[in-house]
Structure formats: C-alpha cells, structure tokens
Amino acid sequence: MLKKQKPAWQQDVPEALETLNTSETRLIQYIKRRFRRWKKHFSPWIGDDSSGLFLKGKFFISTDGSAEGVHFRRDLFPLKYAGYRALAGALSDLAACGCRPLGFFFTLGIPQNAEERDTKDLIDGIYKCSIRYHVPLGGGDIIASSEGFILNFTVFGQPYSKPFMRSNAKPGDKVLISGPTGLAALGLELIKRRQGLPFPRRLTSLEKHFLMPGPEFTLAHRIARMKITRIACIDTSDSLVESAYHLAKASGVKIILDLTGQMFPRIFVQACKKLDITPVDMFLWGGEDYRLMITAPPGKALEIKKIAKFMEIGEVVKGSGIQIFFESHPVKFARPKGFLHSFRFGQEQPGE
Numbered sequence: 001m002l003k004k005q006k007p008a009w010q011q012d013v014p015e016a017l018e019t020l021n022t023s024e025t026r027l028i029q030y031i032k033r034r035f036r037r038w039k040k041h042f043s044p045w046i047g048d049d050s051s052g053l054f055l056k057g058k059f060f061i062s063t064d065g066s067a068e069g070v071h072f073r074r075d076l077f078p079l080k081y082a083g084y085r086a087l088a089g090a091l092s093d094l095a096a097c098g099c100r101p102l103g104f105f106f107t108l109g110i111p112q113n114a115e116e117r118d119t120k121d122l123i124d125g126i127y128k129c130s131i132r133y134h135v136p137l138g139g140g141d142i143i144a145s146s147e148g149f150i151l152n153f154t155v156f157g158q159p160y161s162k163p164f165m166r167s168n169a170k171p172g173d174k175v176l177i178s179g180p181t182g183l184a185a186l187g188l189e190l191i192k193r194r195q196g197l198p199f200p201r202r203l204t205s206l207e208k209h210f211l212m213p214g215p216e217f218t219l220a221h222r223i224a225r226m227k228i229t230r231i232a233c234i235d236t237s238d239s240l241v242e243s244a245y246h247l248a249k250a251s252g253v254k255i256i257l258d259l260t261g262q263m264f265p266r267i268f269v270q271a272c273k274k275l276d277i278t279p280v281d282m283f284l285w286g287g288e289d290y291r292l293m294i295t296a297p298p299g300k301a302l303e304i305k306k307i308a309k310f311m312e313i314g315e316v317v318k319g320s321g322i323q324i325f326f327e328s329h330p331v332k333f334a335r336p337k338g339f340l341h342s343f344r345f346g347q348e349q350p351g352e
Contacts, residue, residue: 023116024142030120031140034127038136041103051138053103060099060163061156064090068111068148076191077199079118081211083125083151085288089237090153091133092215092290096235098164098224099157100217101135109143109150122149133217160224164233164294169251173232174301175314178219178292180263181240182279183209185286186271193275206271209289216292222308223294232295239287241333244314244322247293254319255295259283259326263311280326284333 032046042051066072066086072079087104094101106126110119130137135155143150187210194200203211216235223231232251236243240257248255261269264279272279295316296304304310324331 027116027119027123027142031123031137034123035130035137038103038130038138041136042138046137046139051105053138055102055158057158059102059156059158060094060097061154062090062093062097063152063154064093065153066151068150074118074148076195077211079121079149080125080128082149083122083127084129084212085125085210086151087126087129087135087153088133088213088215089288089290090155091129091135091217092213092235092237094155094157095215095217095220095290096164096233096292097157097159098161098220098231098233099159100221101133101155101157103136103138104130104153104155105138106140106154107143107150107152108140109145109152111145111148114149119149122151126151133215160221161227162224162229164220164223164231166232166234166247166250167252168230168232169247169253169255169295169316170230170297171253171316171318172297173295173316174298174312175244175255175257175316176294176296176301176304176310177236177240177313178216178294178308178310179289180265180268180283181236181289181291182282182284182286183265183268184213184288184290185210185282186268186275186277187211188288189275189277190271205267213288213290215290219292219308219310223304226300226303226307228296228300228304230297231300234293236289236291236293237287239285240293241284241322241324242287243293247295248316248320248322251295251316252320254317255314255322256317257314257322257324258328259313259324261327263313280331284324284331 039045042053045051068074072082090104091101183206187206190204190207191210232247234243234247244255244257259280264283269279272282301312305312324333
C-alpha cells in the first residue's frame with residue numbers, strides 16, 4: 001500500500017512552521033490582550049493588515065528609534081524602563097510641536113537569545129507609558145534582530161491650537177525653558193555606578209528623571225491656550241546646548257544663553273558634587289530631560305512665565321549659532337556635533 005504524500009506546498013515547510021503556535025504568534029496575542037483597551041479607537045485593529053482611524057483636520061507624524069547598547073542596556077536596569085523611555089521620547093516630539101497625542105505604532109526587533117519574559121517586560125513598559133499619557137496603540141510589527149532589542153515608534157497627534165515650530169524665533173525674543181536640565185543624565189550616572197548590584201525597588205528622584213521621563217503635554221496645552229501668534233519650540237532631548245543650536249539654526253538667528261547657579265536645584269548640585277561633575281557642564285550637556293525650550297516676544301514670555309512657570313535663560317539676537325554665559329562669564333565650547341548616547345560612546349565632554 002502506497003504511503004500518502006503531503007501536498008507539494010507542505011513538503012518544503014519546516015516542522016517549526018507547521019504550527020501556528022509560534023513565539024511570534026503568542027507575542028502578538030499577548031500584545032492584543034495587554035493593549036485591548038485601545039481597540040475601540042481603531043477599526044480595524046491588530047490582526048488585520050492595517051488599522052483604521054477617523055481623523056479631522058491636520059495631524060502631525062513623527063518617528064523615533066531606540067536600540068539596545070545605544071539607548072539602553074539590560075545589565076543596568078529592567079527592560080520595562082527601556083520600553084517606557086522609548087515611547088516617552090517619541091511622544092515628546094509631539095509635545096514640542098504643541099500637539100496632543102492621538103496614537104502610535106511600533107516595530108519591535110527581538111534578538112535570538114532573548115527570553116520571552118524579557119520581551120514581555122519591554123512591552124509592559126510601553127503599555128504603562130501609553131496609559132499614563134492616554135495614547136492608543138494602533139498596531140505594529142515584530143521582526144528578528146541580529147544583535148539586541150530594537151524599538152521604532154511612529155507617533156501622531158493634532159495641534160492644540162497653532163503648532164509650535166523651530167523656525168519661529170525672531171531677534172528680540174526671550175528664551176524660556178520648562179525646567180532644569182541635566183537631571184536625567186545625573187540619574188543615569190547614578191545607575192551606571194551601581195552596576196552589578198541588585199536593582200533597587202525604590203528609585204531616587206534623579207533616577208526617575210532618566211528612567212521615566214515625561215513629555216510636557218500639559219505645559220504645551222497651557223501655552224497653546226494662550227493663543228500666542230508666534231512661538232518657537234524644541235524639546236531638550238539632545239541637551240540644552242544642542243537644542244539651542246538646532247533652534248537657532250532653524251530660525252536663522254543667534255541664541256545667547258545667560259545662566260546662573262540659582263537655576264540649579266539643590267538635589268542637582270548635591271549629586272554633581274557626589275559624582276565629581278561640574279554642575280554647569282551637566283546642565284548644558286546632559287541630555288534626555290525632554291524639557292520644552294521656547295522663544296517668544298518679551299510680553300508673551302512674561303505671561304508664559306506666570307502661567308506655565310517657565311524660567312528665562314536667554315535671548316534671541318541677530319546672527320547665527322549660540323553663545324553661552326555663566327554668572328556673566330563666557331563659556332567656551334566647540335560647535336555641537338550631535339548628541340551621543342552614553343551607553344555606546346561614554347559620557348561626552350563639552351567641546352568634544
């Protein structure tokens with residue numbers, strides 16, 4: 001009696017793919033369960049080849065990526081924080097444009113040696129950030145990674161009112177910022193110096209600044225409600241110096257930063273002393289704080305300082321580039337060359 005053969009289309013299929021119960025399928029089902037509260041915002045949703053969303057008016061789109069070994073390391077902190085930070089950083093670009101978030105998609109690259117629990121921890125961090133800022137997940141993709149975990153986000157939103165643009169700065173404007181910078185970088189330094197020890201259950205405030213950053217949507221909304229005709233804005237993800245340089249270049253102006261030690265919080269100064277770091281260097285070059293740096297005409301800047309509690313750190317003048325003063329003394333530095341994330345390149349120094 002002849003043995004019945006499989007159809008030709010089945011003969012070349014590896015045994016590992018003959019069942020639908022693959023790790024990728026299980027992971028997609030986990031994502032659908034974890035993010036199920038967002039299903040009502042899309043039709044269709046995860047499970048179809050694309051997702052549908054009803055929108056009215058103009059909306060803004062941005063993408064942002066995060067790679068293991070560059071933006072995070074598994075040996076320094078749990079992966080749930082890596083997922084949280086990655087989405088928060090992507091969302092901050094919307095806040096910098098004066099937009100409210102409407103949704104996001106993400107691609108997750110998974111290395112071959114990854115444990116399923118690690119992958120779920122990463123996804124859980126993304127979920128917690130989406131809950132905190134009420135940003136629905138529309139879908140995404142899962143791929144294999146040849147090295148470490150990779151995350152790429154596409155976020156989209158709509159302006160609260162007139163959008164903020166980097167190119168709107170004019171000579172005579174005041175430069176404001178929504179809070180001190182360098183706190184996240186200090187938090188990272190504290191985490192790195194604790195490497196090899198059990199990760200603590202309770203985080204210090206500086207560690208929270210790094211591990212759980214907050215896009216400034218509330219402040220962006222508050223400023224948008226003021227109906228200011230012209231405002232320039234950028235977030236400080238790439239340090240105060242880099243952000244000022246990018247804003248000045250986009251607007252074709254020169255920005256003068258005039259800083260004082262009174263701008264440094266006590267906890268910031270104490271941590272700098274403990275870590276043997278010069279406070280003004282950390283304030284200028286520490287990245288990933290996601291503060292809003294804005295420029296506005298003097299009268300409007302005064303209103304913003306009262307309503308949104310921004311602090312004034314400089315002014316816009318004719319020219320190009322940036323100039324920095326600390327306690328009325330000029331600060332020497334080389335032209336910014338781009339923010340380098342600390343995990344791969346080490347803590348960069350001013351002017352390098």
